[in-house]
Amino acid sequence: EDKVVQSPLSLVVHEGDTVTLNCSYEVTNFRSLLWYKQEKKAPTFLFMLTSSGIEKKSGRLSSILDKKELFSILNITATQTGDSAVYLCAGPRGTSGTYKYIFGTGTRLKVLA
Amino acid sequence: EAGVTQFPSHSVIEKGQTVTLRCDPISGHDNLYWYRRVMGKEIKFLLHFVKESKQDESGMPNNRFLAERTGGTYSTLKVQPAELEDSGVYFCASSHRRATNEKLFFGSGTQLSVL
Numbered sequence: 001e002d003k004v005v006q007s008p009l010s011l012v013v014h015e016g017d018t019v020t021l022n023c024s025y026e027v028t029n030f031r032s033l034l035w036y037k038q039e040k041k042a043p044t045f046l047f048m049l050t051s052s053g054i055e056k057k058s059g060r061l062s063s064i065l066d067k068k069e070l071f072s073i074l075n076i077t078a079t080q081t082g083d084s085a086v087y088l089c090a091g092p093r094g095t096s097g098t099y100k101y102i103f104g105t106g107t108r109l110k111v112l113a
Numbered sequence: 114e115a116g117v118t119q120f121p122s123h124s125v126i127e128k129g130q131t132v133t134l135r136c137d138p139i140s141g142h143d144n145l146y147w148y149r150r151v152m153g154k155e156i157k158f159l160l161h162f163v164k165e166s167k168q169d170e171s172g173m174p175n176n177r178f179l180a181e182r183t184g185g186t187y188s189t190l191k192v193q194p195a196e197l198e199d200s201g202v203y204f205c206a207s208s209h210r211r212a213t214n215e216k217l218f219f220g221s222g223t224q225l226s227v228l
Contacts, residue, residue: 034216041221042117042204048216088156100146100169101217103156
């Protein structure tokens, strides 16, 4: 059965710390892996990773995919209280023309001032 | 550009009643998805529309759930009759094209509470 597993489930850090969030997946017909940030309402898109070993960066956030090990990490450096959110990892699966996204349970990050 | 909008944001109903959730995707997005998050669990796929056609409804829990997307624009998800275990947050998401990797744009969700 396809699955996406995230760890840790929850994390509490202080401002300025660096955190690494993990996502492992077993998805048939793997296409890409997506990271989302969910604060209060709608999950917002962070990264889409399709190729192994290529780091994607956006400000203090970065992510990388290891297709061989079926693994991705999301790094956040110099964390701020505004980074507090649930971070979701998702893997689309399916064949051409029809695919759905399998989500992990998320990692709840709380950054303390 | 308007994002994905969902209505209502929160609905509280009694067991046995009917509820209809609405989703307006981003204009021009052919793909429309419904997802549900039950407390403490992961976001789970319910179904996928491509325009007005149901592409994949393998995640629909049972026949009390009915989704439609008449005209390929907005979609509704009706639960009839609602049961306690239907409580959760129902998310709608849309994306632009079919056959390539496309990121999902999510609505803010409808929090459904069945009492």
